[in-house]
Amino acid sequence: MEKIKSLGSWEEIMETLKKRLAEQQGRHEGGNKWIGTRGTSPYGNSGYNPEGVRIGGESTHNRAIKVWDQREFRNLDNTRELGTRNIKIALRRLRRFAREGAADELDLDATIEGTARQGWLDIQMRPERHNAVKLLLFLDVGGSMDPWVKLCEELFSAATAEFKNMEFFYFHNCPYEGVWKDNRRRFAERTPLWDVLHKFGHDYKLVLVGDASMSPYEITHPGGSVEHFNEEAGAVWLQRLTNTYPAAVWLNPIPREQWGYSQSIRIVRELMNDRMYPLTLAGLDEAMRELTRKR
Numbered sequence: 001m002e003k004i005k006s007l008g009s010w011e012e013i014m015e016t017l018k019k020r021l022a023e024q025q026g027r028h029e030g031g032n033k034w035i036g037t038r039g040t041s042p043y044g045n046s047g048y049n050p051e052g053v054r055i056g057g058e059s060t061h062n063r064a065i066k067v068w069d070q071r072e073f074r075n076l077d078n079t080r081e082l083g084t085r086n087i088k089i090a091l092r093r094l095r096r097f098a099r100e101g102a103a104d105e106l107d108l109d110a111t112i113e114g115t116a117r118q119g120w121l122d123i124q125m126r127p128e129r130h131n132a133v134k135l136l137l138f139l140d141v142g143g144s145m146d147p148w149v150k151l152c153e154e155l156f157s158a159a160t161a162e163f164k165n166m167e168f169f170y171f172h173n174c175p176y177e178g179v180w181k182d183n184r185r186r187f188a189e190r191t192p193l194w195d196v197l198h199k200f201g202h203d204y205k206l207v208l209v210g211d212a213s214m215s216p217y218e219i220t221h222p223g224g225s226v227e228h229f230n231e232e233a234g235a236v237w238l239q240r241l242t243n244t245y246p247a248a249v250w251l252n253p254i255p256r257e258q259w260g261y262s263q264s265i266r267i268v269r270e271l272m273n274d275r276m277y278p279l280t281l282a283g284l285d286e287a288m289r290e291l292t293r294k295r
Helices: 010-023 088-091 108-118 143-160 193-199 236-243 254-260 263-271 279-291
Strands: 043-044 053-057 066-068 098-104 125-131 134-141 167-169 176-181 189-192 205-209 246-250 276-279
Touching: 010 053, 043 189, 043 254, 053 134, 088 143, 088 279, 134 143, 143 167, 143 205, 176 193, 189 193, 205 236, 205 279, 236 263, 246 279, 263 276, 276 279
Parallel strands: 043 053, 053 066, 134 167, 134 205, 205 246, 246 276
Antiparallel strands: 098 125, 167 176, 176 189
16 A cells, blocks of 8 residues: 555546546456556545545545545434434524514513503504524535434424524535535525525524535535536635625534544634534534624
8 A cells, every 4th residue: 555656636636537537448446547446546436545536436445535426315304303402402592582573472461551551451462582593504414424414403403493584405515506405306406505695694693514524625626526516616615605694603523622633624614714613512502602792
């Protein structure tokens, strides 16, 4: 393994892949050049190379700088019963109550006061009191997020119960130009991220949930996405999100003490201006305090 050398820069690696695709005529296994399986070729899967492009297959050494793959994701279940109500309690720090909408709740104090003053029954109604905070929830799904599905479902369920004004979208690894609401139709029914930025006002609180674990090129370079060619780098879209929504945090299910080992986590944390918090009760409490400060 020590004898295997890196191919060089992102541009050189992708240019070489283009040449291999044009030249290769059949399937290869165990080689060191062609796109195939096993072996030490930088292109393919199930082998070893310190800096290659994984095409299909499963990750073995977590060294690929880019992945070409089509994955199947499933929707998170926001009706799932929480294993603990503490997540809800942590989210309740982000509250600003208001009475808006139709007057469909009995105002007992006003009814008593009006009845005493008028001398007859004076029924007074008022709008229901609810949390007026507006929340945008972005959820990373698939791939390295699969081990965290249960935890994310609990968060999703709690947020759905706590926030009346909540919109959610899915993304994979890093937000790009399109997000979606149904993983089964994520290629057919995508919402342009520009539409999200223009539709939902600056007063929305933005919460992104993901492990931020990916090839750094998925964040820093056009074309770095796993499933499509993104014309603009993920970092560009992440900066647009945080510029539009000043009250923004990133929740990471990976323990905080492990973040320093991942280059992509360090990059995302920097883009978030250090507003990344672990997806724990203590981390949620920190994140809600941060969002509360940003009015």
